[in-house]
Amino acid sequence: MKPCTIPFDLPYCEITSVRGTATGIEIQARMNRLPGVCPQCGQLSDDIHGYYGRRLLDLPIAQLSVRIKLRVRRYRCRTSSCARQTFNQQLPGFIEPYQRLTNRLLTSLYHIAQATSGQAGARLAGKLVMPTSGSTLLRIVRRFPESDGELPRVLGVDDWAIRKGCRYGTILVDLERHRVVDLLPDRTAATLKAWLQAHSDVESVARDRSLEYALGISEGAPGAVQVADRWHLLKNLGEATERALQELYPRLKKRVTDDQTPATASSGALRENFPRGQAAERARQERRLKRMKRYELIRYLSANGLSQRRIASLLNISRGTVIRYARAETFPERASGSRRASILDPYLPYLESRFQAGCNNAHQLWREIVKQGYPGSPSQVRKWMRWRGKQPRDSRRTARRRPGRPFAPNSAGPATSRPARPANSAGR
Numbered sequence: 001m002k003p004c005t006i007p008f009d010l011p012y013c014e015i016t017s018v019r020g021t022a023t024g025i026e027i028q029a030r031m032n033r034l035p036g037v038c039p040q041c042g043q044l045s046d047d048i049h050g051y052y053g054r055r056l057l058d059l060p061i062a063q064l065s066v067r068i069k070l071r072v073r074r075y076r077c078r079t080s081s082c083a084r085q086t087f088n089q090q091l092p093g094f095i096e097p098y099q100r101l102t103n104r105l106l107t108s109l110y111h112i113a114q115a116t117s118g119q120a121g122a123r124l125a126g127k128l129v130m131p132t133s134g135s136t137l138l139r140i141v142r143r144f145p146e147s148d149g150e151l152p153r154v155l156g157v158d159d160w161a162i163r164k165g166c167r168y169g170t171i172l173v174d175l176e177r178h179r180v181v182d183l184l185p186d187r188t189a190a191t192l193k194a195w196l197q198a199h200s201d202v203e204s205v206a207r208d209r210s211l212e213y214a215l216g217i218s219e220g221a222p223g224a225v226q227v228a229d230r231w232h233l234l235k236n237l238g239e240a241t242e243r244a245l246q247e248l249y250p251r252l253k254k255r256v257t258d259d260q261t262p263a264t265a266s267s268g269a270l271r272e273n274f275p276r277g278q279a280a281e282r283a284r285q286e287r288r289l290k291r292m293k294r295y296e297l298i299r300y301l302s303a304n305g306l307s308q309r310r311i312a313s314l315l316n317i318s319r320g321t322v323i324r325y326a327r328a329e330t331f332p333e334r335a336s337g338s339r340r341a342s343i344l345d346p347y348l349p350y351l352e353s354r355f356q357a358g359c360n361n362a363h364q365l366w367r368e369i370v371k372q373g374y375p376g377s378p379s380q381v382r383k384w385m386r387w388r389g390k391q392p393r394d395s396r397r398t399a400r401r402r403p404g405r406p407f408a409p410n411s412a413g414p415a416t417s418r419p420a421r422p423a424n425s426a427g428r
Contacts, residue, residue, distance in 0.1 A: 024065030196220030
């Protein structure tokens, strides 16, 4: 092992050796010969009882972990009436009793945990060569006292899940300092009222639409101004917009259907979504019927007083679906998907012109566009032809009409004079 040096000193310690290892730096040290102070009676003593070793972790150096092997003295207490006969030599400010981390390393881990969280802080600390676990970081956060004892003026009140879907509490946040103030065990007005009465400095409270919170704030802090924060305002706006659109959707759909005229259809897009096959259409209708039955069941259960959480649990669906169906006055239809692009789209103008010219042979049209570079099969052309045949169109006869020739609407070709039928032999 090659010798190395460290750029810092250990307080009240004498470094005996420093060596590099495969995992970092190892420091051998012993405490200076100083009298010890008995933690029980406070008397000084220099009567050495024995020695023992402590292993400590310190802040890393140049991405190398630092381990300290410290030799500590143990003293005898000279006070005969003291219940503590022996005690260890302490280093206040550097390490604490029964602690395996130096105070400066502990402080660094505390700041990491405060800025991130348990698991995320553990991953960051591992990258910084301060390996630890998420549980240790949470214990360090709980161990350190709060930075100040100032009471919040602007308080945020919301619920938090102790166990999601089963048990909820109330979280109180200081919105000026952006830190959690307290956690309450439930969401009742009485609990929030008692907390606010014990903290009378609250001037403003940001909350959601909970009536329990409104009642607790009104009784616990009647002088506080109750407001809604930006997140709840945006959430309320989104829910109100969704309800309004769900109510308007059937009427808008009917309006669009009524306003669609043959002229609009003929001058619109050259292709829509092709009709589904019988099996696909049957499956779609079955899915819609299933959703409609669920919608009617949710409306029935909601009208009979069951809570949204209870309905979601009974039907094994999400609360969002229950809320959406319970608020909808009519069955919320699914929006039809937009038309997807097809390899047939570049050739639709040509097909439309040929269709208007009177060509109804899908295979013939397919052969013509294949010469133009169409790579697909005749099935797409047949689907388009079936769809186009149901749309309003111009008169094909007019398109095929020759100038200067008479036009017969019910004949396959131009009108010509036909010779008289010869007389029957019996009538001759």
